[in-house]
Amino acid sequence: MSTGKKPRTSRAKDGAATAPEAAGIPFDHVARNRRRLALITGGNRGLGLESARQLAQAGVDVLLGSRDLEKGTAALTQLGRLPGTVEVVQLDVTNAADIASLVVKLERDYGRLDILINNAGLGYDETEYAQNADVERVRRDFDTNFFGVWRVTEAVLPLMRKRCYGRIVNVSSGCASLATMGCAAAGYRTAKSALNALTRILASELTGTGILVNSICPGWVATDMGGEGGRPIPEGAAGIVWGALLADNGPTGGFFRDRAPLPW
Numbered sequence: 001m002s003t004g005k006k007p008r009t010s011r012a013k014d015g016a017a018t019a020p021e022a023a024g025i026p027f028d029h030v031a032r033n034r035r036r037l038a039l040i041t042g043g044n045r046g047l048g049l050e051s052a053r054q055l056a057q058a059g060v061d062v063l064l065g066s067r068d069l070e071k072g073t074a075a076l077t078q079l080g081r082l083p084g085t086v087e088v089v090q091l092d093v094t095n096a097a098d099i100a101s102l103v104v105k106l107e108r109d110y111g112r113l114d115i116l117i118n119n120a121g122l123g124y125d126e127t128e129y130a131q132n133a134d135v136e137r138v139r140r141d142f143d144t145n146f147f148g149v150w151r152v153t154e155a156v157l158p159l160m161r162k163r164c165y166g167r168i169v170n171v172s173s174g175c176a177s178l179a180t181m182g183c184a185a186a187g188y189r190t191a192k193s194a195l196n197a198l199t200r201i202l203a204s205e206l207t208g209t210g211i212l213v214n215s216i217c218p219g220w221v222a223t224d225m226g227g228e229g230g231r232p233i234p235e236g237a238a239g240i241v242w243g244a245l246l247a248d249n250g251p252t253g254g255f256f257r258d259r260a261p262l263p264w
């Protein structure tokens with residue numbers, strides 16, 4: 001008896017349409033056995049660039065988001081030859097036109113997105129206290145650290161839903177934990193706490209879709225943001241990449257550092 005429903009189809013690397021369920025192949029099995037495509041925001045330096053290197057080393061094709069195309073292209077030279085491809089894309093997460101162009105490109109050139117690493121971030125300021133912060137500046141920082149993540153995620157989710165597969169990593173910070181909340185860097189902390197809430201809400205909404213959403217803290221890392229004294233960038237990026245490559249039965253709606261749960 002026909003149900004009248006079309007079988008779900010997937011688009012293979014060579015562009016050929018397949019109907020895995022019709023062929024009796026579990027969809028997740030198909031997802032695991034083809035090359036995955038990742039988008040990393042703020043990929044031109046620091047943890048974003050190193051996450052791109054580690055993912056491409058693992059054979060994932062990477063779109064390296066950079067709000068300044070020249071900076072992104074220059075960063076590519078630091079990566080060398082890797083098993084996965086790395087392509088720079090213009091992406092300021094606060095710019096609606098950049099996000100719209102990116103979605104057009106994804107639909108036209110790839111027809112999919114498997115992994116989203118919402119890494120772009122700014123505004124960690126240890127001298128900024130809640131009692132006298134410049135709220136307009138806090139609003140601008142929220143635009144990247146929180147609304148930017150929300151905008152990009154909403155824009156690419158239909159591509160993930162179409163393939164019933166997705167890994168979303170929201171790069172957060174232990175300093176956003178309400179359980180251990182301290183003072184200073186007030187705007188940054190509140191933006192990352194809001195980001196953690198978004199992680200929980202999305203994970204809950206997307207239960208059973210094959211899309212896993214987690215917040216990951218890289219620890220204190222010696223990037224331009226983290227400064228001297230932080231740990232090596234590859235160590236911080238390893239936790240992010242773990243979240244990007246989770247198996248189908250991996251966690252969702254969690255907050256992790258070095259693969260271990262953190263208190264919300």
Ligand SMILES: NC(=O)c1ccc[n+]([C@@H]2O[C@H](COP(=O)([O-])OP(=O)(O)OC[C@H]3O[C@@H](n4cnc5c(N)ncnc54)[C@H](OP(=O)(O)O)[C@@H]3O)[C@@H](O)[C@H]2O)c1
Pocket residue numbers: 041042043044045046047048066067068071091092093094118119120121122144148171172173174217218219220221222223224225226227230
């Ligand atoms: N480093 C740490 O200790 C630490 C600890 C906890 C969490 N984190 C988080 O880890 C993530 C990466 O930080 P990082 O340490 O690698 O910092 P970073 O070296 O300062 O790099 C930040 C990246 O974000 C990009 N960016 C900023 N605003 C953007 C926007 N509106 N659109 C697109 N890209 C934008 C920057 O681009 P430009 O080069 O154009 O400025 C840069 O590529 C951030 O979310 C941060 O909050 C870092």
